[in-house]
Amino acid sequence: MTVVSNTVDRLHTLLDDEKYDEINPLLADCHPAEIAHILESLPIKQRRIVWSSTALEQGDILSHLNDAVRTELMQTMHPTEVAAATEEMEADDAADLLQDLPGQVIEEVLLAMDEQHRWRLAQVLFYPEDTAGGLMNTDTLTIRADVTLDVVLRYLRLHAELPERTDTLMVVDRDNYYQGVLLITDLLTHDPELEVQQLLLSKIEPIPAHLSTHEVARLFEQRDLVSAPVIDEEGLLLGRITVDDVVDVIRAEADHTIMSSAGLDEEDDMFAPALTTTRHRAIWLGINLLTAFLAAWVIGLFEATLEQIVALAVLMPVVASMGGIAGSQTLTVVIRGMALGKVTDSNTPWLLRRELFVSIINGVLWALVVAGIAILWFGDIQLGIVIGCAIVVNLLFAAFSGTLIPLLLKRLSIDPALAGGVILTTVTDVVGFAAFLGLATLFLL
Amino acid sequence: MTVVSNTVDRLHTLLDDEKYDEINPLLADCHPAEIAHILESLPIKQRRIVWSSTALEQGDILSHLNDAVRTELMQTMHPTEVAAATEEMEADDAADLLQDLPGQVIEEVLLAMDEQHRWRLAQVLFYPEDTAGGLMNTDTLTIRADVTLDVVLRYLRLHAELPERTDTLMVVDRDNYYQGVLLITDLLTHDPELEVQQLLLSKIEPIPAHLSTHEVARLFEQRDLVSAPVIDEEGLLLGRITVDDVVDVIRAEADHTIMSSAGLDEEDDMFAPALTTTRHRAIWLGINLLTAFLAAWVIGLFEATLEQIVALAVLMPVVASMGGIAGSQTLTVVIRGMALGKVTDSNTPWLLRRELFVSIINGVLWALVVAGIAILWFGDIQLGIVIGCAIVVNLLFAAFSGTLIPLLLKRLSIDPALAGGVILTTVTDVVGFAAFLGLATLFLL
Numbered sequence: 001m002t003v004v005s006n007t008v009d010r011l012h013t014l015l016d017d018e019k020y021d022e023i024n025p026l027l028a029d030c031h032p033a034e035i036a037h038i039l040e041s042l043p044i045k046q047r048r049i050v051w052s053s054t055a056l057e058q059g060d061i062l063s064h065l066n067d068a069v070r071t072e073l074m075q076t077m078h079p080t081e082v083a084a085a086t087e088e089m090e091a092d093d094a095a096d097l098l099q100d101l102p103g104q105v106i107e108e109v110l111l112a113m114d115e116q117h118r119w120r121l122a123q124v125l126f127y128p129e130d131t132a133g134g135l136m137n138t139d140t141l142t143i144r145a146d147v148t149l150d151v152v153l154r155y156l157r158l159h160a161e162l163p164e165r166t167d168t169l170m171v172v173d174r175d176n177y178y179q180g181v182l183l184i185t186d187l188l189t190h191d192p193e194l195e196v197q198q199l200l201l202s203k204i205e206p207i208p209a210h211l212s213t214h215e216v217a218r219l220f221e222q223r224d225l226v227s228a229p230v231i232d233e234e235g236l237l238l239g240r241i242t243v244d245d246v247v248d249v250i251r252a253e254a255d256h257t258i259m260s261s262a263g264l265d266e267e268d269d270m271f272a273p274a275l276t277t278t279r280h281r282a283i284w285l286g287i288n289l290l291t292a293f294l295a296a297w298v299i300g301l302f303e304a305t306l307e308q309i310v311a312l313a314v315l316m317p318v319v320a321s322m323g324g325i326a327g328s329q330t331l332t333v334v335i336r337g338m339a340l341g342k343v344t345d346s347n348t349p350w351l352l353r354r355e356l357f358v359s360i361i362n363g364v365l366w367a368l369v370v371a372g373i374a375i376l377w378f379g380d381i382q383l384g385i386v387i388g389c390a391i392v393v394n395l396l397f398a399a400f401s402g403t404l405i406p407l408l409l410k411r412l413s414i415d416p417a418l419a420g421g422v423i424l425t426t427v428t429d430v431v432g433f434a435a436f437l438g439l440a441t442l443f444l445l
Numbered sequence: 446m447t448v449v450s451n452t453v454d455r456l457h458t459l460l461d462d463e464k465y466d467e468i469n470p471l472l473a474d475c476h477p478a479e480i481a482h483i484l485e486s487l488p489i490k491q492r493r494i495v496w497s498s499t500a501l502e503q504g505d506i507l508s509h510l511n512d513a514v515r516t517e518l519m520q521t522m523h524p525t526e527v528a529a530a531t532e533e534m535e536a537d538d539a540a541d542l543l544q545d546l547p548g549q550v551i552e553e554v555l556l557a558m559d560e561q562h563r564w565r566l567a568q569v570l571f572y573p574e575d576t577a578g579g580l581m582n583t584d585t586l587t588i589r590a591d592v593t594l595d596v597v598l599r600y601l602r603l604h605a606e607l608p609e610r611t612d613t614l615m616v617v618d619r620d621n622y623y624q625g626v627l628l629i630t631d632l633l634t635h636d637p638e639l640e641v642q643q644l645l646l647s648k649i650e651p652i653p654a655h656l657s658t659h660e661v662a663r664l665f666e667q668r669d670l671v672s673a674p675v676i677d678e679e680g681l682l683l684g685r686i687t688v689d690d691v692v693d694v695i696r697a698e699a700d701h702t703i704m705s706s707a708g709l710d711e712e713d714d715m716f717a718p719a720l721t722t723t724r725h726r727a728i729w730l731g732i733n734l735l736t737a738f739l740a741a742w743v744i745g746l747f748e749a750t751l752e753q754i755v756a757l758a759v760l761m762p763v764v765a766s767m768g769g770i771a772g773s774q775t776l777t778v779v780i781r782g783m784a785l786g787k788v789t790d791s792n793t794p795w796l797l798r799r800e801l802f803v804s805i806i807n808g809v810l811w812a813l814v815v816a817g818i819a820i821l822w823f824g825d826i827q828l829g830i831v832i833g834c835a836i837v838v839n840l841l842f843a844a845f846s847g848t849l850i851p852l853l854l855k856r857l858s859i860d861p862a863l864a865g866g867v868i869l870t871t872v873t874d875v876v877g878f879a880a881f882l883g884l885a886t887l888f889l890l
Contacts, residue, residue: 012791033667222478224689244669254699262777313758332707346457
């Protein structure tokens with residue numbers, strides 16, 4: 001946002017001029033989410049200075065920060081400060097924040113809380129972060145089905161404040177078993193003498209607490225929900241999930257796919273110090289170095305051929321690169337289809353056939369182009385035929401691997417977004433070099 | 446979702462056995478969004494059969510389909526059928542759907558509508574699809590600031606039905622200028638004798654109709670909104686944006702980044718016929734072929750050197766590949782930072798310095814490893830030194846390009862997610878081959 005980037009630029013000026021006492025007035029009008037965003041956009045040294053100038057609303061700001069930045073800033077806080085900061089937060093945000101702390105510190109923070117707050121948090125902490133239970137809030141208003149709307153209206157008026165994003169009231173029986181929801185809007189537009197059960201929407205399926213956040217997000221997207229009830233295995237109402245947390249899940253999933261294709265962690269601090277960044281990236285370079293040397297080893301097998309026809313060395317990256325590009329197109333389509341739940345057992349054969357067909361047509365098309373260029377460049381028709389055939393072979397392998405690698409990885413519970421690209425490139429490099437240099441050895445020597 | 450994939454699998458069985466009359470009963474219990482999802486998961490032939498069996502709720506299903514699939518299915522519909530299907534849809538969904546049709550068909554469809562419906566749509570169609578105006582709905586309930594809550598409550602009870610996801614009522618003056626919002630929950634929990642203006646939240650900033658959907662999404666994410674008012678340049682209330690449409694924007698933006706990095710369109714039909722897919726992918730392969738031949742041309746400049754030292758041909762892909770990987774890490778971080786609005790003029794220099802520092806450290810580290818392996822493999826210390834230096838040079842260029850290419854592309858209004866990767870790979874290939882073979886020509890011959 002322009003407003004935020006202006007503020008960031010002005011902050012930088014203040015920081016450069018060491019006018020630290022002007023920082024707080026500058027941020028006073030900002031929303032906590034904007035301050036979080038500004039903190040994430042600053043290198044560590046400046047970030048700490050700004051953080052120490054924003055004594056107010058620290059809890060709100062923390063709940064909007066990404067994991068890496070939050071953990072870093074919380075290291076400077078005392079457990080009682082952390083406990084105080086979580087007091088005003090929604091239970092799921094507070095749980096999310098606590099889960100980043102070392103086990104011992106979590107205990108200290110929990111002990112520093114009052115009992116009600118601790119109990120509210122414990123329910124959410126019980127469920128893993130990536131399930132409906134870890135995403136829910138426990139601030140749910142419940143009503144009974146056998147009362148009239150008028151009773152509900154009077155009850156709400158006594159209740160002073162409703163939780164944020166309340167679009168429904170949860171209807172439970174006397175044992176707290178979930179029965180359905182009453183829309184707030186129905187409450188407003190219907191005759192107060194009606195009973196809740198006459199307007200009860202029991203069609204709204206409750207979300208089981210163990211459902212993955214991925215499935216929760218798909219449900220919210222498909223049904224256009226604002227909030228949904230969460231129940232345990234017995235059917236007891238535990239809490240509710242609101243759309244703002246689902247938006248964060250969707251954003252995080254998308255970021256994960258984008259970042260992990262480059263071996264990066266979406267929760268990393270973009271402005272982490274150089275040494276931290278170096279360490280995180282080194283591993284990925286190492287893994288890719290292994291695959292690069294595997295490709296080099298394949299080329300090495302044909303040293304004798306390369307010594308005789310140097311044109312092969314000039315053209316071989318073209319074969320590998322075409323395979324890599326075609327394969328990554330297939331891979332991207334399949335990984336996204338899997339994430340959206342569109343790839344099923346019954347349509348995989350169709351998809352594989354389609355990808356193979358596409359690769360044959362595109363393979364033959366571009367093989368002719370490449371062969372033509374090679375013949376014109378090196379005046380060698382046989383070389384042209386060899387490179388053309390190698391490209392067709394490599395594109396076929398690319399389509400095959402691009403479709404099957406992600407499905408196989410998923411079956412092995414390995415993240416296709418992280419490992420798919422590396423494995424695919426290894427295949428297209430190795431097959432590309434082997435096919436081109438192998439065919440050349442057979443037919444050109 | 447497991448439910449959906451089960452249904453898809455059963456559908457395939459029905460389709461294979463040509464039991465077409467059992468399709469409708471199978472889908473009867475499905476939500477329109479799920480039917481849309483199922484249609485998107487089917488190849489065209491089966492899709493048309495299933496579509497023709499779901500005569501009911503076609504409008505709802507259409508609004509949940511992606512652009513490519515929707516356009517394809519609408520080709521089979523008559524303008525009056527399309528007009529009827531849009532009748533029940535929210536204005537923004539209907540506008541979205543119409544914008545995919547050819548200009549002449551849009552007119553026919555508009556003419557087939559009743560006047561009120563047409564007028565409601567015209568307001569949304571006036572604004573581009575990627576602005577707040579194109580995303581808004583016009584079904585807004587407005588009230589005046591000088592009435593009591595009791596009047597509002599009685600007014601709502603008369604009004605029978607509130608628009609979906611109504612969490613606020615818009616407060617306007619007699620000329621329809623936006624003044625603020627009244628939370629539905631405040632309406633429920635406060636004394637009915639209070640006047641609206643005593644509870645008016647004027648802090649909720651209205652969204653200007655020309656704001657980009659990207660900015661709208663960031664605003665919803667940061668402020669955890671369920672709905673927000675949209676105004677024109679004069680401050681007149683036009684409508685409101687609801688979070689379900691924002692969720693679609695966030696999903697579409699993420700899909701765009703993921704898909705365009707492989708030269709794909711996020712709105713394409715995953716199960717498009719092979720020939721359509723072939724055509725879409727061919728262009729991207731052609732563009733990448735150009736860059737591959739550029740790299741080959743650079744190698745060709747050093748043919749004489751390669752003829753004398755064949756080990757160079759074996760090792761040269763390692764240099765190019767390390768540069769490509771390191772560069773794509775930087776590129777991914779910067780593109781994501783730009784999308785999240787975290788890269789500003791004031792922190793770009795810091796970011797560039799950090800990336801260069803990271804590339805020097807990682808460059809030297811992996812240069813030593815590669816040099817060691819090269820020396821062991823080919824028994825040539827000088828070759829080791831040359832490849833080590835080439836890797837350091839290439840990683841420096843990779844960091845430089847990875848940071849600056851997306852910033853430059855954005856300034857030229859070219860989508861960095863689409864073009865960034867191709868340009869980066871061209872740089873790291875060309876620099877990698879040139880540095881390695883160039884240094885070898887200077888020092889090894």
